[in-house]
Each structure stands twice: as C-alpha cells, then as structure tokens.
Amino acid sequence: MSVLIDSDVLIEVTRARDREVLKKWSELSASEEAVLCSPVSIAELWQGALASEHGVLNSLFRVMTCIVIDAGTGRRAGELLRRYRKSHGMELGDALIAASAELSGAAVWTRNRKHYPMTTISFF
DSSP states (O other), X not given: OEEEEOHHHHHHHHHTOOHHHHHHHHHHHHSSSEEEEOHHHHHHHHHTOOGGGHXXXXXXXXXXXXXXXXXXXXXXXXXXXXXXXXXXXXOHHHHHHHHHHHHHTOEEEOSOGGXXXXXXXXXX
16 A cells, blocks of 8 residues: 655654654554655645755655656546535645545545545545
C-alpha cells in the first residue's frame, strides 16, 4: 500500500508541534508503505516557506516519492471538481490530490477529510 500525504499533514510534520502527527509520521516512515507527496503539496509548502525553513523542506521532500500529475489525473480532477465544487467547495489542489490518490490506489493522509467527499478514495 502507499500513502499520499496531504499538505496539512506535511505542514504539521515540518512544524513538529503535534505529537500525534509526529508519532504517526515516524511509524509510517519506518513501515514498508510507500510515502508519496503531490506537486500540489510541494507548491503549497514552498509558497509559504521562510528562508530558514528551506532546509527542512528539502529534507522532507527528499524522503518521499513525488507522484506525477499527468493528463489523466487532470481529467479526473476536472470530473471531481464538476461534481463537488458547488456542493462541497472543492478546490483544484484537493481535486488533483484526490484524483492522484484514486488513480494510484494510494490512501490519503489528511486532517481535513471534508475536503475529500468522494467515496472512491481511502484514508490512512
């Protein structure tokens, strides 16, 4: 199994303040699970990063595999947006992460499950 980590969890990992998240991160890192991130999360974390945080982010993303967002992922994300944008306020980043998880069979680790209303993905 693989786990796609959402931006909100990665932010908590870099801040190192939430013991529960850090414990779960440590357990996941020591497991046989493939730990994945999305280019969406990389962009979200880098856009808000201070210069003093660049080393932490480089180290964090070095230990994960970045999934590829291709045309099929974009199409599926568009379908999810069409279905959930109005009813659930889904945004493009969440749609791309959800589509990536769905197409790769990865579970999503997020602290905001409401951002992922579809039943086609599983959660870590």
